[in-house]
Amino acid sequence: DTDQARVVPGAAEGIEEMLDWAGIPPDESPRRGGPFGPYQQSQRLELYRRASEVLLERGAAYRCFCTAQRLELLKKEALRSHQTPRYDNRCRHLTPVEVAEKLARGLGWVVRFRLEKGVQPFRDLVYGWNKHEVADVEGDPVILKGDGFPTYHLANVVDDHYMGISHVLRGTEWLTSTSKHLLLYKAFGWDPPEFAHLPLLLNKDGGKLSKRQGDIFLERFARDGFLPEALLDIVTNCGSGFTEKQMGRTLEELISQFEIGRITTHSALLDLENLPEFNRIHLTRHIEHKGLRQKLVRELQELVEHVYGDQQVDQEVLEKEYVERVLLLRKGHIAFLRNLVSSDYSYLWVRPSVSREQLRAISAEADEIGALVVGLMARQAAVVTMEELSRALRSLQEQTRETKYSSMMQLLRLALSGQQHGPSVAEMMLTLGPREVCGRIHKALSG
Structure with missing residues (x-):
């Protein structure tokens, strides 16, 4: 929550609630606590302030007094010249006397980090060896804003160091910033963690996954009856890092099969049209x-x-x-x-209101058919599949004098459901069970 203008009340709590729903709750968090708190950056401002003071004392950072109006003019001039906007590092060259004079005048300031040339290459666990000469393409970045809040560049480095983070896995859009972050680690004299940058999830048309392309909020999936296991399953199937593609994996199986070295640099296409099939597989597992x-x-x-x-x-x-x-x-x-x-x-769930006359209008042998079916259901312990039940019903029809099979099915469908269409009669009888089937037939024939 370092950008106070973009803070949405309840958003952080919502994220944690959805992680709980998904079965992957954080080990430490604002809600759960932990040994490395506080876990909201707005509550760690003193830590960032002290860290920026260290960099200022070492000459690795400096105070910048440029106004928002001047920065906007720089941006407009760069765009007019068809160049990438960047800060011109003007305040980097202020002398201590000039800085003291501006501070005495009460001018507002931010802290900028000095980007140095000659960055060292680093080995990303996904993309391999990388280095980006950020000083050649960027101006010195702001690391502490005028309101005392850090930018991501300072906050992520300071937090990861003091929280003992060993591995950072984040989106590939941060790959080019990693050299910048490694310069910060070097300036502090800290050992950096290992980095792995992950390819993005894209829409099936290759566009960036976005709420403009549809409702992709987890709350929607939960509300619509999707199981969290199905979402985890489809995301890991369209990505990589696993021994093979396989539908129906549990979280435990995903953990045991994951190999970071198998992650590719290709973006993954997420086709949510297949999600119901993933849900069917996991719902079956829940039922079992x-x-x-x-x-x-x-x-x-x-x-x-x-x-x-x-x-x-x-x-x-x-x-x-x-x-x-x-x-x-x-x-x-x-x-x-x-x-x-x-x-x-x-x-x-709804027992039909069907009269004996309605059934006899279909077949004069309604009572005889009802008795035959009741007798069959009394013996249903021997009938274990829908196919066997269908054959048994066919056999019952052969015991009638004049009722056709189609008429018998129409009669039974009406007695059991009150409907003209729907699942097969055998499916209805098997699902309803002997007691319910017999009860509905007795009710219809006695009504």
Whole structure:
């Protein structure tokens, strides 16, 4: 929060909440605390002030009294000459007497770092050997602003040193600034950490990932029912640093497989159209895990009450055993938990109001068909797949005198769901289970 003009209230807290949601909470943070706090830069201003004083005393930095108006004129002149705007280092050459005179007059000032030529090459863990002669293309950078807040260049070096950071992994846009930061480490007399600059995530069209291209905030994904494991999975699949591409990896697997030497310098294209398939894989894993499944049961119960509450959902279809059965039988078929409260699955939660006359209008053998199906469901322990149930239903139809198979399916679909269309009858019967199927048929035939 060093740029106070751009601070958004609640943004930092939101970032930490999303990290918690994603299952990758920070080891240390403003909220959690830790041995190297405080963890907000606005609360470390005295540390940055002392660090800038050290550089001033060593002659590695100087006070700059240039006004904002003069800097703006420099910028406009450079642009008019088709040159890259840069500070002309004017105040670098002020004598101690001139500095003291300006301070006595109460002129505002910032601290600038002296960029020296002849930077040493450094080995980036991703990009290999690099060096950037920043003094040839940049003016001396501001490291402490007039309001006492540091710029990123000073803050990241000071923080990383005092927090004992061994490795810095950051976006590739900072690669050209690393030589500048290494000059700061050298001026302080500190050993620098190792650096690894990471290729960017891009939209599938090759453009920079941006909120202008769509809602890419984590809160949106959480709200829409995406699992954090699915987001981690798709991001690491489109990037690199792993032994091979593989959908469905857990965080533990990602950690064990990661090799920093495998990261390439190519930007990664993030195709979010594939995210639902990643979510389906991880939702299946959640359903198969007994502990995670119980959480899904509670969430699905709440969803059902929210979506179908005004239709007087019978409490029996909200029982834990029934909801758990639905999850287990639909795993692999759904990408989101909300799929189970869509219109296609409304038959699971809302019992139809169907009369005996409606069923007999389809077939005069409605009572006989109902009895045959009830008998089949009583023996359903032997029926373990939808294919077997479909064959059993075909066999039942052969026991009727005159009802066609299509008419029997229409009759059963109406009795079970009250709908003309939807999943196959075998799928509905298997998902509803013997007790619910028998209950609905009895209710329809007695109504």
